[in-house]
Amino acid sequence: MAGVLGRGASAVLDDLDTGVRARLLVERESGLEFGHELFREAAAASVSPIRRRLLHREAATVLAARPRRDPLTIAWHARRGDAPELASTELVAAARLAVRRSDLDTADVLLVEALELDPTVEVQLASPVLERTVTSWPGGPLTTSAGRPQRCGSPSGGRLSRPTPTPAPGAPR
Numbered sequence: 001m002a003g004v005l006g007r008g009a010s011a012v013l014d015d016l017d018t019g020v021r022a023r024l025l026v027e028r029e030s031g032l033e034f035g036h037e038l039f040r041e042a043a044a045a046s047v048s049p050i051r052r053r054l055l056h057r058e059a060a061t062v063l064a065a066r067p068r069r070d071p072l073t074i075a076w077h078a079r080r081g082d083a084p085e086l087a088s089t090e091l092v093a094a095a096r097l098a099v100r101r102s103d104l105d106t107a108d109v110l111l112v113e114a115l116e117l118d119p120t121v122e123v124q125l126a127s128p129v130l131e132r133t134v135t136s137w138p139g140g141p142l143t144t145s146a147g148r149p150q151r152c153g154s155p156s157g158g159r160l161s162r163p164t165p166t167p168a169p170g171a172p173r
Helices: 009-021 037-045 049-064 071-080 084-100 104-117 119-125 128-135
Strands: 025-028 031-034
Touching: 009 025, 009 031, 031 037, 049 071, 049 084, 071 084, 084 104
Parallel strands: none
Antiparallel strands: 025 031
């Protein structure tokens, strides 16, 4: 939080302690949270949309610089901070993690989101690590003949799809 606000950690902790003493914030095992939803709503309402975007963008940047990082958290902040390129990059990173867990449906959704946010992410999708992973999914590759992810044609689809095999001549359809 100190990195996002551009303040010293000690000063931020002093402010947080003041919030705990005033019972606006409550300490939990996982950290601090607002003592009541109305407190959270009031704090959120007091921040202008421009400042909120800036804070989210800064949070995404600070989190992305950490050695141990959560790409979904970074993407969440980047989206709200109007940083589609960073959000897209982190969604691709999250998709890689999902593939490693064999969670192909989640990877599918994340890759589509990444492409919707930043169409230039196709360059990242061509990276050897993800390309090997994506093209080795069960059921065959998820790419077009041009080597790019292909989408289902239905307006409600939007998911990556596997190419439909072309039947051999004379084979029943």
